[in-house]
Amino acid sequence: MTGRSVRDTDRPPTQLRSVLVVDDDPAVARALRRVLEAVGYTVSVVGGGEQAVEAITHRGFDVVISDIQMPGMTGVDLLRAIRALDLDVPVILMTGVPTVETAIEAVNLGALQYLPKPTPNDVLLKTVERASRLHRIAQMKRDALKLAGEVDTQAGDRAGLQASFERALQSLTLAFQPIVDAAERRVFGYEALMRSGEVSLPNPGAVLGAAERLDRLDDLGRRVRRLAAEAFDGAPDDAVLFVNLHTRDLLDSSLYDPAMRLTKIANRVVLEVTERSTIEDVKDIQIRVAALRRLGFRIAIDDLGAGYAGLSSFAALEPEIVKLDMSLVRNVDQSEIRQRLIVSMTALCKEMNMRVVAEGVERPEENAVVQRAGCDLLQGYLYAKPGAPFPVPTRLG
Numbered sequence: 001m002t003g004r005s006v007r008d009t010d011r012p013p014t015q016l017r018s019v020l021v022v023d024d025d026p027a028v029a030r031a032l033r034r035v036l037e038a039v040g041y042t043v044s045v046v047g048g049g050e051q052a053v054e055a056i057t058h059r060g061f062d063v064v065i066s067d068i069q070m071p072g073m074t075g076v077d078l079l080r081a082i083r084a085l086d087l088d089v090p091v092i093l094m095t096g097v098p099t100v101e102t103a104i105e106a107v108n109l110g111a112l113q114y115l116p117k118p119t120p121n122d123v124l125l126k127t128v129e130r131a132s133r134l135h136r137i138a139q140m141k142r143d144a145l146k147l148a149g150e151v152d153t154q155a156g157d158r159a160g161l162q163a164s165f166e167r168a169l170q171s172l173t174l175a176f177q178p179i180v181d182a183a184e185r186r187v188f189g190y191e192a193l194m195r196s197g198e199v200s201l202p203n204p205g206a207v208l209g210a211a212e213r214l215d216r217l218d219d220l221g222r223r224v225r226r227l228a229a230e231a232f233d234g235a236p237d238d239a240v241l242f243v244n245l246h247t248r249d250l251l252d253s254s255l256y257d258p259a260m261r262l263t264k265i266a267n268r269v270v271l272e273v274t275e276r277s278t279i280e281d282v283k284d285i286q287i288r289v290a291a292l293r294r295l296g297f298r299i300a301i302d303d304l305g306a307g308y309a310g311l312s313s314f315a316a317l318e319p320e321i322v323k324l325d326m327s328l329v330r331n332v333d334q335s336e337i338r339q340r341l342i343v344s345m346t347a348l349c350k351e352m353n354m355r356v357v358a359e360g361v362e363r364p365e366e367n368a369v370v371q372r373a374g375c376d377l378l379q380g381y382l383y384a385k386p387g388a389p390f391p392v393p394t395r396l397g
Contacts, residue, residue: 017041017042017062017063017132018042018043018044018060018061018062018063019036019041019042019043019044019061019064019128020043020044020046020052020055020056020061020064020065021033021043021065021066022045022046022052022064022065022067022075023045023047023066023067023094024047024048024067024070025067028067029045032045032065032124033045035124035125036125036128039125041128044061048070048072049070049072049073049074049075049077049081050072052064052066052078052082053081053082053085056082056085056086056089057085061089062089062090062135062136063089063091063092063128063131063135064082064089064090064091064092065092065094065128066078066093067093067094067117068094068095069095069096075093075094075095076093078091079091079093079111080162080163084163084166084167088135089135090131090132090134090135091112092111092112092113092114092115092127092128092131093111093113093115094114094115094117095114095116096116096117112127112131113131115127158213161213161214164200164201164210165198165210165211165214165216167197167198168198168201168207169216169219169220169223171196171197171198172194172207172227174192174193174194174224174228174231175192175193175195176191176192176193176386176387176388176390176391177190177191177193177379177385177387178379178383178384178391178392178393179191179357179377179378179379180378180393180395180396181377182371182378182397183376185396185397186396187239187393187396188239188240189240189242189270190232190239190241190242190389190390191242191244191272191379191386192224192227192228192231192241192242192243193244193386194207194208208246217248217249218248218254221246221249221255222252224243224244225254225255225260225261225262226260226261228241228243228262229261229262229264229265231389232265234389236390239268240268240269240270241265241268241269241270242269242272242300243262243269243270243272244272244274244302245271245273245274246274247273247274247282248281248282250273250282250285250288250289251281251282251288255292256291256292256295263296266292266295266296266297267296269297269298270298271292271297271298271300272300272302273299273300273301273302273319274302274303279316285316285317286316289316289318298320299317299318299319299320299321300319300321300323301317301321301322301323302325303323304322304323304328304345320353320354320355321354321356321357321377322355322356322357323357323359323379324342324345324356324357324359324370324375325359325360326359326380327360328341328342329342329358329359329361329366329370329380330360330362331366332369332370333368333369339369339373342369342370342375343373343374346373346374346375347374350374355376356376357375357376357377357378357379358373358377358378359379359380360379360380361379361382361383362380363382366380366382371397378397382394383395383396
């Protein structure tokens with residue numbers, strides 16, 4: 001550290017703030033401690049990344065300052081480990097041999113600041129005070145979300161999001177919801193629905209959003225397909241399995257691999273491609289869909305009426321099954337416009353030999369409307385909530 005004077009504006013607020021200093025050079029660690037304690041911070045010092053993880057496991061800190069070049073666990077490795085424990089604590093990385101590559105990696109992973117050694121005292125203190133204030137803001141935002149009964153679904157930075165996504169992937173389970181054939185009064189199939197035990201990614205949309213941000217859609221899709229195929233071994237012999245696909249799953253070679261468990265039961269599987277995702281990134285989509293059909297898969301378009309307008313998805317996918325989005329079905333008995341839309345959509349789909357699923361049916365009145373409109377298949381809480389393999393419907397029509 002260089003010895004510029006410390007001004008009153010550099011001093012922390014009256015409430016004490018704790019700083020963890022991580023450096024394998026005892027002289028540097030002592031200098032940092034001296035500067036920070038002089039203005040009122042409570043400082044803990046450890047000599048490496050492993051000790052830092054141990055310290056953070058047992059108590060919270062307002063700011064972490066870490067050297068980058070350390071034996072064993074580097075400062076960047078430590079940042080990743082910290083985010084698995086604490087999404088919010090600001091991490092300041094310091095190094096005597098700065099490189100552009102390391103700086104970029106540090107910032108991408110969510111380091112608050114990247115400082116060279118030596119750093120003037122006033123610059124260090126301003127950085128630490130800013131970090132401390134940002135930490136308090138992050139804590140208050142989480143408190144406000146809790147008061148509002150909401151959950152923060154985005155980790156604070158890339159490293160935190162990676163840690164959250166890994167936990168979500170490891171805790172991933174599937175719930176199954178029956179789809180009823182009203183005319184034949186039997187279960188036609190079951191949709192596999194993703195569930196996560198990770199509190200920071202508490203719903204399927206949050207997990208999917210994290211996978212998109214981290215470019216991990218392949219990992220997520222493969223795990224869902226494997227879990228669905230494993231569970232379906234215990235399904236009734238005549239039941240069909242509905243599995244959701246992101247459009248980018250169509251680019252994953254494992255989807256077409258005959259050795260995969262899902263492919264081995266392809267003649268019992270309907271792959272649902274959502275209307276909410278654009279298919280423009282899949283340039284050879286018709287060739288890929290044809291390959292899936294040769295393996296035995298059927299194709300469905302999900303969320304019809306809530307996604308992208310136009311005919312591109314129909315023309316490219318030529319689905320055997322179409323699922324009306326629940327936003328159309330919800331309270332349809334109270335909306336003449338939605339009733340007319342469902343009647344028209346259902347009639348057009350049937351003209352093209354497509355079966356129609358009414359999704360999100362919760363009330364008998366909705367059920368009556370969609371059946372009169374000609375929907376072949378019915379899905380929603382009125383029949384059964386999603387559950388462990390395999391829920392028995394409370395009604396079949």
